[in-house]
Amino acid sequence: MSEDKGKRDSWDCVSLEHEWERRNWTHWLHCDEQELRRAVECVGSDPDNVRRFLRQAR
Template sequence: MADDTSKTALDRKFISLEEDYELRDWTKTLGCTEQQLREAVKAVGNSASAVRQYLGKK
């Protein structure tokens, strides 16, 4: 997903593994490593809520 500053609410609902700053911000927010984040996105997709739920179960 291309970053569009006019759609910031939509951007917070999805996790992009393509942008370094998003990796940094999401790992900090979710309290996980980059590897854990990548595994979660691979397992459940890039929905932030699905990734939160997945990481919470581990």
């Protein structure tokens, strides 16, 4: 109960806001930035959904 509900973990969503975040996500998901942007546009920023989308796209 002592968790801060307003605080987000960096793993909670795929963020494209900063270059370093895009670089990390493309590295972790083994995709390029264009693929990452398309995945987030199609399925949102949930990492599991983005990972599934990228897997199906290949």
